[in-house]
Amino acid sequence: MTPPRPYTPRVARKFIGAYRPRIDALEKASGKVQFVDDITLKSRFPGMLYAKVMRSPYAHARIKSIDASLAEQLPGVKAVLTCKDPEVSSLKPTSAGWTDGVDTVSYERMMWRHFRDRRVLGDRACWATDEVGAVVAAESEQIAEEALRLIKVEWEVLPFVLDPMEAMKPGAPVIHPEIAPRNILPKDAVGGSDVFVDKGDVDKGFARAEVVIEAVSVHHNATQASLDNWCCLVDWKSDKLTVMSNSYEADQTRMHISQMLGLPINKVRVISSYVGGQFGRGDTGDQPFFLFTALLSKKTGRPVKFRHSRRESFHDSRQPAIYTGKAGAKKDGTITSMYFKSIGNSGAYADHTMFALKFAPTEITEVALAHIPNVRMESYGVYTNKLPACMMRGVGNSQFNLIFGHVVDMLAEKLGMDPIDLALKNFGHEWGGLPDKSLKAVLGEGARRIGWRAKRHKPGAGPVYDRVKKRGVGFSFHPAWHAEWQEARRGEIRVRITVNPDCSVVLDAPTVETGTGSNTCNVLGCAEALGFLGIGPGDIVWPHTVDTETSLKDCVQTDSAVSYLQSEVVAHAAREVKRRLLEKAAALIKAKPEDLDIAGGRVYRKAAPAKGMTVRDIFRKGDMLPVVVEMGRPPNAEKTGVPYIANFAEVEVDTSTGRTQVLKLVVLNDCGTVMYASGAEAQQIGGQVMGLGEALTEEIIYDEATGVPLNFNWIDYKIATMADMPDIDPALLEVWRGAGEYGACGIGEGTLTCTPRAVLNAVYNAIGVRIDDIPVKPEKVLKALGKA
């Protein structure tokens, strides 16, 4: 492997863009960081009870009758609630749409108000392991589980359907008849109509094309698999409810609980500290278990802890989707028409299916297909009795890239062009011409690093190693995940800077710390902005706990945006800090503020810069009051735009066993501006565990006969370990210029968007046969080669 090269920043800055440890590295490496499961030990809450919820053994069933009397008599059981209890059955129907993707909303404004398909602890199970029927609070988890076994349930077992194509057929079992009489999610105001993009005249465009290709790609049920299982503790005393949880959205959780349980907002307190990985899991603090755990706490008058086991943490997933794509072009490679259609398997509940199927492709239309004259896209979300699908790292982008990169590769082959040339000839941002500068940079650098020219050969016609192994290279590219229109929907981002008399700083830039590195970006951005104080990142404290009672509203840890959104506001707040310090100094020095300046922690007259006074002295001799600046700003009104990402893969396929081994991955991100280099590289490298997992090994397997998921554990759901990972070469680029002071763009989610497609294209280059669905398991390769 070539030794890694550090990136070269476009603008040299003192702190931003640095290679350095994370601010929380020592607490984390020494095991001192407390996650919610650690904070909520029984020793800290002696009266604590444990909750366990009943889970459906059937893929589709209704509870006809339920009798919990035996469970209630079991020693150690303190409360049982069932779907028949009025405090449960009176709860409004809800959905996972308690967010418009990025900000706090009310029940009326929730994103998917057309699909309020979830009952909290309902009497109908829509997938095997659905949380339904009854919930128990007991002195221990074992007793709670025992109590669940004692509850007598008479089930009406209903027919089920797992496949979206089957689910759309007349006569298929209907899962949410009141919402979707044919299992097809209705057209909605948020996601748009079924044909949600229709630019130009697609049919004419195909008629004018000299070369046309059609492709299919199938994305499967991958799951977030955060190590930190869902966990919360709810303490509802008299009129006030306190929640500690590992949700990544404190303010939204509070709103959800307040509205669903009818409590004033100030009587709900949500505390979120460190979270052990997020990856989009569980959307945004709208989990039904907060509500039934709260009701148990109210009923017992004691704090109640609810946590998922690993098995239960297989709780949501990426939307599996069947995509078809068609593209037409002139012989010179000018694309005349593109058409994409997707059938998404929503699973048991709508959750964010339409976000994935419509929002992500809509965005790509503006920022990648802007120069294609004719484009049509249509999407259908379909209910089935599988695990529901919500947000997962780069929601919708992974699925769309699987078909998009497929079409590009196939079309280039049919035209006899290098796919890189085809891409640069056709794809680019609406704000620029062709070739797109950002795309050219990521593809050019990727090609160099993987050795594209030397290693690329005709499909299946490369050298053979060890008599049976064939190698190939492939790539895919995508606009970064960073929905600019979505940022515009964020409310204000609020921060507070406190400069103490000794010039030490507390930065309140609340966001739930899930590992993304945004905490370090914040501190580096703050140190940069407060550079005039002559301080560094080590002088800044960033509180790692969000508490809705004492913190400012948290900036939702989503959308790969927190790493720079808060820093942008901090930069504005820092200017105000300087202004106030100059006022303080002016009063002391008997000068006009405009005649003074601050640099390196010293205040001086502009006319005589050599003489001056330290900022500390200004405090010491003045009022000794800290300077506190609180500021809220909506994200930059001038749009940030979307730069490009790309992934290049080299694979080796063993044609005798069908095993695919990835030899090397190059991950390229045009970051706009790198906020924190080590953190950005960690995101690039880290994303490949999930990306490669989706490409090669990760998949939820269902028993077709019963609909029961079979591998809700990490022995059979295979996550890559250190031994499975190839060399990864991360490349940070700064080509695009984002908005604001620093001009950074999000990268975290996009790092894995292109991995599955890059691997699939490389596999095709190696063996000369296309495999349309992931994960690329050995049996699929052997089948494609006609050997199985």
Place this chain on the structure above:
Amino acid sequence: MATKPGKQARETKKTPIKIKINGQWHEFEPGRDIVPEMTLSYLLREKLGFTGLKVACDEGACGACTVLMDGKAVLSCMKLAAEAHGHEILTIEGLPEDDPVIRAFVAQCEPGYGTALQCGFCTPGFVMAAKGLLNENPKPTTGEIKEGLSGNICRCGCYSGIARAVLHACEENKGGKPRSFGSMHLPIGPSVRLPASTSRPKGRGKP
């Protein structure tokens, strides 16, 4: 079967279970403090508050609960608490903050490899697995590190950084120079020798 009250045979006082944890012997009463099915991870976390180790899968698949037993890395979710009787357990709380492995995990920011941790949930398990590996093999190659730590899952995917950190920890082990931490003002003392309890697997010390 019916017996008259008070006539029941008195249970003989059970031999206490003794476990040395982070250098201190603890005594537990069987049946009261430790029940037969209790895992070591449950005892350490829920009963004793050693929350550094994490229970993420509870079935031996992820390594987040790794601790050292007599210097060897073990999955505490796959050990019964009673099995630890007479043994020395070391959790991450038992390591000094300037332990070379911890230092190396903190310091990792070498260009091209990312950091050795992000969310930090799996980190204590990785640190302890690395300690166990270095106890057995003080100078592992990158390949041996990959194999040795392949029982641990990092979903944030910091494997490259972790492997580098372990390599650097070995350099420090053999008297290399401690690495600089940039300017984060971290309290880093001089490099220290491993505490005796972790340097080599010892024979089972009887209390």
